[in-house]
Amino acid sequence: MLKPLSGNRIENAWDEEKARALSEPEKLLYRSNLLGSDKRVTNYGGGNTSAKVMQADPLSDTPVEVLWVKGSGGDIGSMKLDGFSTLYMDKLQALKGKYRGVAFEDEMVGYLPHCTFNLNPRAASIDTPLHAYVPRKHVDHVHSDAIIAIAASVGSKELTAEIFGSEIGWLPWKKPGYELGLWLERFCLENPQAKGCVLESHGLFTWADDARECYETTIGIINQAAAWLDERTAHVAAFGGQKVPTLAEPERRRVAAALMPAIRGLISKDRHKVGHFDDQDAVLEFVGSQRLEELAALGTSCPDHFLRTKIRPLVIDFDPAHPDLDKTLAGLEAAVSAYREDYAAYYQRCRKPDSPALRDPNAVVYLVPGVGMITFALDKATARISGEFYVNAINVMRGASSVGTYQGLPEQEAFDIEYWLLEEAKLQRMPKPKSLAGRVAVITGGAGGIGAATAVRYLAEGACVMLADIDAGAVEEVRAGLAARFGADVVRAVAMNVTDEAAVAGAYDALAIEFGGVDIVVSNAGIASSAPVEDTSLELWNRNMSILSTGYFLVSREAFKLLKKQKIGGSIVFVASKNGLAASPGASAYCTAKASEIHLARCLALEGAPEGIRVNVVNPDAVLRGSRIWSGDWLAERAATYGKDKEGLEEHYRQRSLLKRSVLPEDIAEANYFFAADISAKSTGNILNVDAGNVQSFTR
Structure with missing residues (x-):
């Protein structure tokens, strides 16, 4: 029996009463979601689960054995039943007769569709043979940090035997694929007492003939590994101990806000990237350690890690003990260029005649001593998930280097997975990016009708959006609704008064930290007032000018600073008004302020052009529906101006239009x-x- 633990680190969440009511495929989904819900078990999108189920053949009604296994590209924590591939087990066994050896194992993927059960459209993954040929009904494959810390250690075979005895075996590194599936089958047949196997530099396989037993074996093995690691590392200084101090949180954020747009500009010349900042304790411990440069240079070990993070990160030259941010910023271009050159050299050393062309040579992960970790990717979710994967790698390096010697994958092995033709085919099948993919927008007046509608339009085209509004409650409500529709990764909200210089600058800092920079600025904050000129107080006049003129200036000024730091252009859009061109009775303060906006935009268009910064104006008129301006006195005031009641004002505006x-x-x-x-x-x-x-309002 497996050694009992003094206390479970990962709680046994299995509910037998719930499971009893489930079919075998539903029980597989239940098990998968439980395992994937805890990042100590496996990372997002990593690992896979399977069950061999007896089902009626759709043509003959004869019972046949069907393999249910996570399909390509899924996530066991969030997947549904349609995320599983289903394949005839007899056909998968027949595939063995088509296998021509290691040199031809990739061609076996092309045979998997011929094994499909019930016309299931979910593509089978490269790991399918690893599940099919294990002679047990249920199989889990996960990438627990505790297990990989052992698997990535020099002497991992001996460590595995020390911790688990004969019940958990060990196999040397082998790229995932058909051959590894045969290796795993042979191990199971030769070691019938084994309940699982550690794959060197990769992860853990466990199995059983009962779904609950398989689940409990998986978490039990992980808990046992974690307990062993804790015992062995209790008095060991992680990563050789601290080398540099950790800056206080406000200073960390200040540094990150300065670095991220500069990095983003350097790596977004061909395609825009989105950033993510992480300064959790595990990251800060690593980036402030004695062995940061040494371990970072070794690269990651688990294939799932470096496919998301590249083989190694870029360590930024920053000394938190004697911070010189200007010096660090000045050195970024050379550092990024050196990383590209190093990556290109790695490609040239390892490439094969049929290797895909060199991909983006920029780093994904940027480690800043005393500050944290910055990650960049083509979208926000991938940037965040890449950071999560590197935290997994940090945890692995902490464990492995504390109990022995950590080892990354050999360079050629890493390359063969990164530039795997099967991986390239998957990339080529990805849909064309949306028109605003990788772009970051900030929208002032974001809680109003125009601001919210603009956010919807941008989000639908793949942009990330920060909504800014003086009404914190209202803008948060809009953000929550958009997050439910488009996902929490891509939308943020900030309370901001456009007339407050510090608040505007702070919002752009927050934008830089959340997404890495900015590309699109929609200046849309507004008020409206109506009064004859003799009744227009200085306070009313100044209020219009402050929000509609000065506010637009402050938002644009900070935008220019950030856009010029990035050096990749950008677009500023002023939502002005028909009243900026056409005078209206009883609204001199409003009309004059709107005219000021339009002329400011013209001036900024001149200044921005050499930097690729475009500035344009949209002039609405009488947008009543969803407008917060019209919910106040302005509606009654304009209705009175035109001798209408509130209900008749929208019809009045409609009829006066051409x-x-x-x-x-x-x-x-x-x-x-x-x-x-x-x-x-x-x-x-x-x-x-x-x-x-x-x-x-005709302009000409």
């Missing part, structure tokens, strides 16, 4: 999208009226 149509927030959002997207890449200094037609 097209006799109402203007909606979504109409303005479409114009804001046009100026943000590359379809308007050659437009700056322009005004686009979205007012259903108004002769007075």
